[in-house]
Amino acid sequence: MGQLLSKSSKPARRTLPHKTEGDITDSASDLGHPTAPALGLPVLKKAKGHYWYPVDGPKILDACGGAAVACLGHGRRDVVKAINSQLTQYTYASYAHFKTTPVQELSDWLIKSTDGKMQKVYIMSSGSETIEAALKLALEYFLWTAQPTRTNFIAREQSYHGTTLGSLSVSGHVARRAPFTPLLQPAHFHRISACNPYRQRLPCAAGDGEETDASFVARKVAELEAAFARLGPDTVAAVVLEPVVGAALGCVPAPRGYLAAVRAVCDRHGALLILDEVMCGMGRTGVLHAWQGGGEDAAVVPDLQAVAKGFAGGYQPGSALLVGGRVAGVMEREGRTFTHGHTYQNHPVVAAAALAVQRAVEREGLLGNVRVQGELLGRLLRERLGGHPNVGDIRGKGMFWGVEFVKDKGTKEPFQPGLGVAERVHKTAVREFKVLVYHGQGCAGNGRGDHIMIMPAYTITAKLVEEIVERVASAVEEVFGRPWVV
Template identity: 75%
Template sequence: MGQFLSSSRPASRAILHKTDTDISDSSSNLGHPQTPFDGLPVLAKAKGHYWYPSGGPRILDACGGAGVACLGHGRRDIFGAITTQMKAYSYASYAHFKTTPVQELSDWLVDSTGAKMRKVYIMCSGSEAIEAALKLAIEYFVWQGQPHRTNFIARDESYHGTTIGSLSASGHIARREPFQSILVSSRFHRVPACNPYRQRLGPPGAESDADFVIRKAAELEAEFQRLGPDTVAAVLLEPVVGAALGCVPAPSGYLAAVRAVCDAHGALLVLDEVMCGMGRTGWTHAWQGEGEGVVPDLQTIAKGFAGGYQPASALLVGERVAGLMEREGRTFTHGHTYQNHPVVAAAALQVQRAVEREGCWRGC
């Protein structure tokens, strides 16, 4: 989290250094079938911020892999938290037990939002978290007697995951193209991305931030009207777009404008902070940089959440949805085998405590 945002740049383009140790090349003995990735180096170990392939120079992990390893590799404090939890119990079904590490992590996450988000579901990948957010948005309106709210509005040049639902929402053309025949185009719709560098009207300086935001809000309002405002369940967007647009933040006021359109039509606001969250914008949660008025109804986090020490993601649920669940005793019809995994939770909590203690995000 020392860098602003990470990307999944291939190892071949990372920074190379002379190897510290002579590690023999064992790749020829793997005996695996040919794949498009056969040319990649075989990793022998990783330490600190370096990878050590089985042959060749060490490689500076400047991108944290796929934007994940925010604290580097080999942290003994995180190993300790993981092994301590595994000695107690390594797995417990979310449907049968509450566990201390999940409860402690959930409490930490709620506190990190200033109690603006109220409920937490721990999962293992960003795509899982997005799928859960989409499903919870639908079920929320079923509980409200509005089952006709089945449309989602996302943005062009966006990336929300690789499962069918999350890819249907995404505007990442190359990743969508092979699967167009099964993506749910009838329920997932997109408006233009928010790219103030490329999309301003007229010569430089002719369109102010305020005017640009008004135009972006008008585009969103037009899509609500096209679909029918009472058919839209949620607007889904990345506060800072990562893989699909190139670390592009929105101008000041944009999130507030989107929030206002959603509120005007009763739709939920879902913020995908899988890549840009957990400190990568100088705030624990990217939406906090917009001020008190902009709080999502649902939020997803992953990547730097557990720093690669365990596969971890989470869905955070705000007052509007969580409050209804509490008042009416509603239960989300959802679940994964590894949901609320105690070892995942122990790792993520230790990573976040280290980030907080060491001030890793303060230089952003």
């Protein structure tokens, strides 16, 4: 793709051309609208490995796996075989009537993957369902333990935890909440600020550089403490957050010490910690569970954990709620049953698919690949785009990287939301450079701020990482009107 770039010696910022009415109509409807294909989305013929093959036109390099879903890439015969094999034995069994081998094997595998820290597993279909279930299980746990006043949840601004009313109530995503606010239960869902080092670190008093992780984290924790104090510590059921914030902020990892400090506040006040690993979990950051840390980050064990997306890698609609020792222990000791059940909970075909995906990740040592290629992806993105005047920040880890666009790099001023900058990059990338990235808005707060996310499958090679970066950089340069030569 290198030849797609023409070179220029003078880098410069430019203003974006105004959107045409056609752009706006198309964009507003492209994501998830049932009539979207009529509005310009390509019709898909097949998908294989790292590529999508539309009916018309050339193949598209998949740099985001949909929404961080296709962690193994597309068309894996081993996974399809496992699904087929399950389909030929039985396709469905109610969790209320039977135990099934795939569900048991998968649950055992998941529990083992946490070294027994998580002790129970509920298999579901979507991320929203698992968050909904986590909120409900937290409430029920406090009824079992005679703490009925604990009905408040503390989450963060600029967060997304799902589309159902409970999971959306806990979310702080302005645009996704807006039409539904009358049903979003403000009495029980409270928010503190996001934890976004790029936008929130204060300058040092001495005037050189920014505050350290330790002082930044201390400010954040003080805010959480104040929220507990305001609500009354014995009214708080749980704190809910993503260890690495996905779609709402664009792949922002928690700074060192933040998760442990939040955990300590929860423990001090007897509240649960619910970690939403729907997007960042199941290997995406280079460890199986994001809370396991790695490198300089210590493990921080949650009480309840939601996983989805990479859980079944898109081969089936699969998700799971993992229950830690504190809650599971009460359930075991007191013979309690969670008052919650979906018809398709613990679906054997979903479990067979997830098990096949997870075993492949394990067998092929893909978490190591995620770490190695993740380093490369981050380095190349920074080398190629770090100097661009409209690229404010590049952050992430593993196969989970975000690029945030700004109007002014010095002040970090975001673009006007109506310009749809991230969406333009997404569209240009897919239409002209045949690479699919995920885009989002709102990372700068109040619905402002544009980012794209690069989240390839764990089987990625160094060559494909280079290809992705080159194509994405070309799209960015194209959108901002001129090539940028680093």
